[in-house]
Amino acid sequence: MSLFRALTCAHSVPPGEPQEGQVRLAGGPHRCAGRVEVFHAGRWGTVCDDTWDLAAARVTCRQVRCGPALWAPGAAQFGEGAGPIWLDGLRCNGSEAHLAECAGHTWGEHRCNHAEDAGAACADSSVPAPPQVRLSGAPDRCAGRVEVLRAHLWGTVCDDTWGLRQAQVLCAHLGCGPALEAPGAARYGRGAGPIWLDDVTCTGEELDFFRCGHRAWGEHNCHHGEDAGVICAGECAVRLAAGPHLCAGRVEVLHEGRWGRVCDLGWDLSDAQVVCRQVGCGRALSAPGGARFGRGSGQVWLSDLTCAGSERHLGQCPAPAWGSSTCGHEQDAAVECAGEHGQVRLAGGPHRCAGRVELLHLGRWGSVCGRTWDLAAAQVTCRQVRCGPALAAPGRARFGPGEGPVWLGQVRCTGEELTLDRCERRPWGESGGCGHEEDAAAVCEGQLSTWDR
16 A cells, blocks of 8 residues: 555544545535645645646545546636645646545645636536526627526637537527527636536527537637627627628628618717617717718618617617617618627628638728638628638639738638637747738628628
8 A cells, every 4th residue: 555545544634633644625606616625744736737637636526535637727716825835746647546646746836826726526426506598798698698607607609610500509508599699719808717518519400508418517729709699689689781891791680580670860980889889899989971882672660779888789779769760771780890800801802702811800891812812711701791612712813902901821721610719820920921912801602691681
């Protein structure tokens, strides 16, 4: 028997007192989640997160007699500990009976501080808690970042495989009506905590979101910059149509199950601010009227809005009764929102669905190098600007050279990415010497996407 096992099994230790090498989880929501603390030389201390991983958490969960390890956070996720930092550089294979059996450490030797304390979250069958789901990061309860509760900890969902089918099941699960959009890339801000689900696959027939397929809980290859989101119809749903990118366009609202327009009488930046916030596109830049992005069709639902700018959705703004406007569609209201980097538009072409590919980053529009540009990259672009399938991927500045920076170089897409900036590429602004004479372009099938009908 090893010295460690002899110490932990010794009968001379009074019941209830900690034993040498004992582990506990502190600062968490229940006994099976928290900061990892180890008892050594008569004192409780912490573990450094250098090399800390799910295998080490697996050993910890077994040692504290909890269920399987779900998450292995570092960076003092459960608060900073006190006292010594007992262990650093652990190399566990996951089968060890105790943390002290893992290789790579000497008691008390470390290069850390308590801001690097390791944690673990384990399943706990003694505190049953069915998984829950909510939307965060938006003022409307039916839009936002998808967050899931597991083991009493809220975490996020990776946008790999995330699409309208998954969003449809989730919106129905939440009682928020049909899904309108399934944005990824942390449209509603980066979450915190674990990334609980990845590679979610739904048939669309599920009545419960948690009946969709996915990787094992906590297994993923993502970061919080890839958090998934949804926009459900909900109450007074809003969408932007016929604009050059996702955060600009004609304002359309859903009422009584039908999409209609907003009249530009009284339309101003405060009204636009409510819309931009509601669709997750940041602050409002302008509030154009006069059917800037084309005339819509159907009912003109709202007119003479007097929003303060802080409302959760347009339906909370003072206005005459729904449908009472006599405006024509030549007065359709629109917005242009700041959005985030990664916005895409097609410029210099014959219509909004063909042209030079331009992206917004750090507040500036720039182009894309065409050296590795192909139809798969154009497919991602056409989907992002809501223009249907890609027909061609011309390079060599087919629609004229752009201005400003060449933001992306060496772009290689599979065609399945949600947004162009998620394709394999050089870092922003590193174009590999590309000039505007090599600007990439895309020609898409046309303007009649499902968003613009």
